[in-house]
Amino acid sequence: MGLLTDPGRNDQFAKLLGAYYMKLSVIAYVIGVAWLFCLVDDNFTLKTYFSENALLPGLVQHEFSSLNENYALKQHRMLMDLSKEDSGYVRERIKKSFQDLGLDVYDHYYNYSTPKHPDKIRNGxxxxxxxxxxxxxxxESIVISAPLRPANTKHIRTEGSIALMLALAQHFRHKNYWSKDIIFLVTDNEHFGAKAWVEAYHGCKSAAVNAPLYGRAGSIQAAINLEIPSPDIDYLDLRIVGINGQLPNLDLVNLVKLLLYKQGMPFVIHGFVELLERTPHDYTEKYLRDLKTTFRMVKSSALGRLEGNHGFFQQYNVQSLTIKGIQSMGGSGRGRIGFYRLAVALEGICRSLNNLLERFHQSFFFYLMTSPNRFISIGMYTPPFGLLILPLVINALALWARDSSAKSPADNSLSSVSTDKTSVAAVLPWLVMAHVVGVASFMGQFFLDFSDLPQSLGTIILEVMYLLFCSRFMTKRDANCLKSLSLIEMAIGLYALSMLNFPLALLVALFAVPVAVWTSNDQPSPARIVHAGLIILLYPIFPVVLSNVWHKLPEVYDPVVANDVFEMGTRSISAMISEYFEYGNWLDPVTFLFLMPLWILHWMTFWAR
Known part of the structure; x- marks a missing residue:
């Protein structure tokens, strides 16, 4: 308490912090970055293991036979013949196939609209x-789902998924060992159908729910989403990251991985095809491959985009993932994986899930995969993240202490507190105005015409320029106080964001912390120009655009390519906004409500007199 009340000790603390704050910040940031890169090494990662012993993976004798495989091939040929027919007719044929097997079959009707055409209500x-x-x-129940896609889809075709589901339904229907219902779900209209069904099943009232579901099963324990084009695929792609970086329980990932290994089926994680190659014996090559695998997962989680319909199940605490079948030869030739091995693996997954006595809870929900067999737990990556954020707190305290020690020694503690309050009150309007710009930019999206996106961006830029012009009338002391408050806000915000989406908070901290801490207007002109360029590069929308157009930048000197880059950039912003309205991607509100106000505040303090 003496440090907080004794003015002499306050001055001593301020001098100590003022002398070493920059060195402490550099040390903390460098150690944090080095620690993060060390975590990829096998000495810091953990080998995957099962925490839930009730799963008993792979201990049952599979019963899926060649007769069931022939039935799957027959259904696949039927679906391929119907690929040019109307989707309604194909859906009725699928419904009749389930009814012929003697299953309880139900319809699901729903409404939906797209952000580009909110007034146009469509039926699903x-x-x-x-x-x-x-x-x-x-x-209790288990869900096996697949989207119904037309022949001209830009995504993976799914006739193989539906044929496989019908074969599994034929095989499962007469077995007496099931303690959980098995739901076979076929949705249309891409993610709109899956989102509407999950919401309706859990009794969620939304605009998409047209009518309640008449057929219900038990509480869903797990879900497997299939995107298999045909019985001739070369390898599988496991998509485990859901919306906003949400992850399934690691036991489910280990279960699927183990049974795929058992059937000798090659697979990758998030499309990283280098995992198909043998594990390098050279330490450097193996480390770099593990680093790329980790970065793939960090990038997928940070963007928060939907990579499969399993993401909607995760929002309701249902552990789920997507299995995609990839034809590396463009669909020509005979692949290494057929319906038989896929069905045997899915049978083993369902029978292991059937053994569960309670929900997944024992293994990890927060982790980073460095390879299919190793992962980094939350207890390992949280401490280095704390070191990355520490420079924000150190510099905020140093700026605050510098202003406090600038007063004359005759000032007593009461006048010191009064002066601090006056300084905060002086910068409070600037703090509020920066957040008003962020809120206005975000709320404007609710009334945004997507064809007027460039004009909307121009309006945001004019608002920011107005604040920058006004900041020229800010005193140096007020600028230091405002920067101190903004650094504290950034530190608190990043800590909170790391609890919701750690990869997003990590990427923001890696690039934003050094710029926020070490850019200053107390520099010679050349260095100041460099600092200003760094701040412009970290304009919150710019990294989102750059992640979509970086491969075109080497040819940007060409006017045609430059026009393509501009269109791709505007489309990436439109996509970010659409993803928020369609399925609640947090990247949009985080950008406009958290990062943009902080960027404006830092830009204002940088140009203050």
């Missing part, structure tokens, strides 16, 4: 069938 229609558990009374 999904189908789902349920294999009732013979050893329980519909208390």
């Amino acid at each position: 229609h999904g189908v789902y069938a349920i294999v009732r558990a013979s050893r329980a009374n519909s208390l």
